[in-house]
Amino acid sequence: MKLITFPGDARFASNSPFCLKAMCLLEMAKVEWQPEMVQDFGALPLGKVPVARVGDTLIPDSHNIQAYLESKGADFMPGLSRIEKAATHALTRTVEESLRLGLVHDRWLNDDCWAVMKDVFFGAVPEPMRDQAAEEARGHVRAGLMSEGIARFSPDDRQARFDNDLEVIDAKLDGKTFLFGDTPTAADAAVAPVLDMILNLPVATDLRNAVEARPALAPYVARVREAIYPDAGKVMQGFSVAAE
Numbered sequence: 001m002k003l004i005t006f007p008g009d010a011r012f013a014s015n016s017p018f019c020l021k022a023m024c025l026l027e028m029a030k031v032e033w034q035p036e037m038v039q040d041f042g043a044l045p046l047g048k049v050p051v052a053r054v055g056d057t058l059i060p061d062s063h064n065i066q067a068y069l070e071s072k073g074a075d076f077m078p079g080l081s082r083i084e085k086a087a088t089h090a091l092t093r094t095v096e097e098s099l100r101l102g103l104v105h106d107r108w109l110n111d112d113c114w115a116v117m118k119d120v121f122f123g124a125v126p127e128p129m130r131d132q133a134a135e136e137a138r139g140h141v142r143a144g145l146m147s148e149g150i151a152r153f154s155p156d157d158r159q160a161r162f163d164n165d166l167e168v169i170d171a172k173l174d175g176k177t178f179l180f181g182d183t184p185t186a187a188d189a190a191v192a193p194v195l196d197m198i199l200n201l202p203v204a205t206d207l208r209n210a211v212e213a214r215p216a217l218a219p220y221v222a223r224v225r226e227a228i229y230p231d232a233g234k235v236m237q238g239f240s241v242a243a244e
Contacts, residue, residue, distance in 0.1 A: 001026070002036040004044065004051040004058075011200065013235035014050075015120060017100060017193040022050040022062045023235070024189035024228045029074035035238045066186060076186035084180055091172060091179065092190040099165040100194050101150045102158070106205045108141040109151060116202035159206045169195070170214050177223060184227045192224035 003026065005019040013035075014020045026033045033052075041047050045060040052059040052068065059068050066076065077085050107117045122134040145151035150158060169191060172179050179187045195217055201208045211217050 001031055001033040002053040003033050004036045004038055004053060005049050007035070007037060007236065007239050008232060009120070009236070010232055012193075012197070013230045013232040015197075016049065017103070017197055018062045018096075019050045020193040020229075021189050022052070022065050023230045024193070024224075025062070025066050025069060025074075025076065025186070027228050027230050028076060028184065028189065029069045029072075031069065031074075035235050037239055062190075076189070077180075078183060078185070080180055080185065087172070088180070088185060088187045091168065091187050094165050094168050095191045095194050099162055099198075101145065101148060102162045102165075102207045103194055103198050103201075104141065105145055105150060105158070106198075106201055106207055108138055109145065110203070110205055112203040113201055113205065114138065155206060159210065162207055163210055166210055166214060166217070170216060173216055173220055175216070178220075178227075184224060188224050189228060192221050196221045196225065 003019070003022060005022070006014050006016045008014040008020075012020060013023055023033075036053060038044065038049075041049070044051050045058050048060070050060075050062055050065065052065045054068070059065055070076065077088060080088065106113050108114060118134045118138075121137075122130050125133050142151065150161075153161070169179075176182075178184045179191065195211060198208055198211050199218060199221065
């Protein structure tokens with residue numbers, strides 16, 4: 001199997017939390033896979049990554065990739081009750097549809113963060129086109145966050161929403177190794193990458209400070225990283241091999 005994805009760096013196998021989630025699911029399912037990068041996102045089924053390539057079939061979106069792996073026998077919620085599976089869905093939605101927007105906001109619209117992230121995201125673009133490509137993309141992200149509504153709020157109002165999201169995660173963790181006990185589940189594959197990327201924002205934003213202020217969260221992320229993250233070096237090497 002191949003995973004069409006954004007590349008990352010020495011710390012993150014991909015700088016996209018959705019792509020990293022898909023990688024974690026593949027690792028949990030013990031599937032042999034290689035990374036693949038494309039230039040024309042318009043040729044992909046939903047115009048975005050991640051996309052799993054299985055033979056001639058393209059499977060877009062991390063949720064669909066999870067469903068495909070489950071159809072092949074992977075169990076990402078071992079031993080969970082019906083209520084716990086429902087809680088997994090709700091927790092994943094909380095992070096992917098709300099808290100993740102805080103990560104995106106700080107990466108792209110916080111000027112101090114953007115000064116660093118621009119090079120992370122667009123460093124491979126040739127110099128004459130780099131600034132224009134970065135600013136055009138930033139404009140699209142700003143428009144999207146305005147449409148979502150999160151960029152319209154005051155900083156305090158926005159952070160109050162994210163504080164509620166963090167309370168959900170912190171309360172569910174409640175001293176456990178992973179969100180649902182001693183075994184990582186699909187919830188951890190979705191939640192930890194977002195928290196991890198917030199903790200690694202290049203400046204101390206309100207959101208990063210809020211995650212750091214909850215002492216259980218950083219150790220939790222480290223446990224998930226150890227348990228189910230792919231080896232970032234191997235993934236980046238895989239990109240290099242695929243390009244040859």
